[in-house]
Amino acid sequence: MAKPDFTSSGDVSADVVVVGSGVVGGMVANELAAAGHSVVILEAGLRLKRAEYVENWRNMSFHNRLHSDFQGLYPQSPLAQAPLYFPPNDYVGLSGPNGSAFKQGYLRTVGGTTWHWAASCWRHLPSDFEMKSRYGVGRDWAISYDELEPFYCRAEEEMGVSGPHDKALQSPQERSRPYPRDMIPFGYGDRRVAEIVNPHGFHLVPIPQGRSMEPFGDRPACCGNNNCQPICPIGAMYNGIQHIEKAESKGAVTIAEAVVYRIDTDENNRVTAVHWYDAHRQSHKATGKTFVLACNGIETPRLLLLAANARNPNGIANSSDQVGRNMMDHSGVHASFLANEPLWFGRGPAQSSCIVGPRDGDFRRDYSANKMILNNISRVAPATEQALKLGLVGKELDDEIRRRAACGVDLSISLEPLPDPENRLTLSKTRKDPLGLACPDIHYDVGDYVRKGLNAVTTQVKEIAGLMGGTELRITTDYNANNHIMGGTIMGRDPKDSVVDGNCRAHDHANLWIPGGGAMPSASVVNTTLSMAALGLKAADSIKAAFARGQA
């Protein structure tokens, strides 16, 4: 087993230095450790026990739970902040027409943000890779769906995804291998809604999920605790920490509370070292042959900009000036109503089924596609808040909570922004983190493409609510963030207008890979994690090939 070398002063050298310990960093580290390379993983945040997150969530106030405070239960390293919203810590400065739509909830902790995801494991559609050539909007990827498809399969296998074996329920249907496990069975509500809306073209399908109904290897079966977000209490949901542990079992070493802030390059612009601050603000150096930045869509571009050096004055990997630009997320809205019959959402995992009818079509020349998740998080808390507002007490209150919890429907709707260089992450000139490093600022405008898409959504939601005898239909008026951060280190064939190539290798630095959501040139409307993981595995293969050629 190859191990990194540590000096007595705490510096380290390894074949591969991975910055970031989430799903992408963990998978890349695991692949390369398995191939016999020494790997060190640097993570800015803390390493804590699941039990601590579980207890913090259980002890959280009703208000925070009701309003989905998925960040507050994860203790932060004092030197590595991440966004908090109860109350806001303004770590990320937001501006622009839709700045408030970019309130991302990401974690800086060993294991990363998949601690509090919902385990939706979607693939992009083949058309999502060719937005420009098919629909004349956005950008094409540097790779086709077919080139990424084998890595989608591998990512699904790594994460133990349950998805429909029935082709008619797959989105997309282009697959070379079946899902490792068949779909999580529909709950009553999913079945009932499908019966009602599918005849009208809405196409409700099961969400492919990183969990299973029977043990997946040593991972336990899901038993429907229904608080996948913000923490699966039993480890039945895939978490990035699982690949960190796998990588460690093969010799990789994780250093927590290691905030990387500087990147050294040589005369050929190869990366030679990264520097980090430890928990005592002492600086250390990690030298290596190959470097991987996997700090998700905000911290990666921030680090590239922070690490500007004499040879790379606009930031590392930024000769194109595209680092931090094209910031995207599935800006979305929620639609809620009371159906005229009990549907009992809230049994099983937090996400179960999704309407994908409006995912693709020629309309995408003009306006955004969408997908509508039939939110399966228990409706008891919102039902209680609504019933209390009615001033009810005693049995009447109980009955009303029960009625609203049983009949309540919440659609979480995602739209697809286009990559826009003006949607940009920059370094704050005024705000610094406790280490004196500039905080990120983000300017964001969802764009007319999304605004027009929302008009279509409104029409569709009204039709769905109508079919279900819905009352009290509410569609939120502000766009909300979905934590699917994309674009900041965008992929392309041309080094002049993109940051990385089709393997997520930096155009500017032959031994630097930047896999993950930041590379994605189109957002599609589906959750990004599986695509991020597939890009990570593709990058890992290209790193292995580079080692084999002696170029890593």
Added chain:
Amino acid sequence: MKQKHRINPPLSGAFALAAATVLGFCTSAYAQSNGPDRNIAQRGHYLAIAADCAACHTAPGSTQPFAGGYGIASPLGSIYSTNITPSKEHGIGNYTEKEFAHALREGIRRDGAHLYPAMPYTSYTKLTDDDVHALYVYFMSEVKPVESTPQKTALPFPYNIRASMGIWNALFLDDTRFRPDPSKSAEVNRGHYLSYALAHCDTCHTPRNAMMAEKGASPLAGASLSSWYAPNITSDPVSGIGGWSSEDLFRYLKTGDVPGKAQAGGPMAEAIEHSFQYLDDADIRAMVSYIKQVPAISDSKDKAARESYGKASGRESVYRGLPANRISRGEYLFSGECAACHRPTGQGSPDGYYPQLFHNTAVGAPIADNLITTILMGVRREVNGHTTYMPGFGPGSYVDSLSDQDIADISNYVEQNFGNPNVRVTPDDVKLIRSGGPKPLIARLGALTVPAIIVALAGLALAIFFFIRLSRKAKA
């Protein structure tokens, strides 16, 4: 999903012919036999299940039955099971029936080398000639040859001297066939035969002496088994299973799950998964009849039956909302790591998939080995095609990797609230279990002492041998 073989019971011959006709689907591609030999081979198949050959000789998760390669944890090191398929090069394809019997009963391979008693020949020696024949026919005609040799056992010196097992056998192997006890019913005798000659219950449940031989004076009184503890299963109502009904025991052997009493984990779960669940109900009932009349062996330290301890907890309302430093670490960790499944009350889930913690033998036992091991390694049991699974909390756990201190804290909380309040667990206890459990004297002794003991025992064996010869001569 495991294929379920339902084959006529060997010991209730009345069904044999009828069943053999019905069960024609068992014909395998490798069957060379037909007619009466088919029946014998089918009986041999059933016997191989009852003897649980696959538990060791089929590696977990392997698709190659009886190809070996499973590392059996022993206090002396891993002992790897061998390929017992009829491959001539890698398996037992060249064995004559006599050689097969010799290995099965005396623990001596075709090449004359001794087996370690991880292979329970000390039990199989009780097999009848007919059953050995049936097993031989089955292995030779129905098992698919696998052309590969699994990892070889390499115990450290001096345990790698297989010849020393000859002396051990002279001292400890009772090389005689099963003899029914005419004072017992046919069912009890059948159960006795099944439990010893085939299921080899004694291999785990009978304590062993300093040389790792079973103590003849305390059969089934409970023994340490690497990290697990195979409890006292004599009929004593406090120390053993005397308080269990026949129905409880039947259900336990068939499913490994008796709500409110016990759930099988570790090697017992394997025995149920690979063997007992497939046995004929009549055979399981015979084993129950036998076990229920095994003479009670009581330990005066045991105050109450292990399944009698504990009750539901109401503690959550006391600790919920308190910061971590205001509640005990055991309670905090129990709540965060365990209570999502076993519930804060310890009642488990209504369907019993997550068992209740009180009135649970693993928690109420006088020693915490099985509680600690369950936390460390989890439980996996596949019965009727359905997997019951609890993840372990050892290194690489999908839930959390817990330290020795963490597991000691949780164990003490669980014992105090749901189990045997006299039990205390220290981090060193957990460390010992993590490293493979308590070691017998022979494994603790240094490399120099053991050869000395072997030489001394050899002398002793020789002396006994000559003494017997002399006395026989004297009688003659």
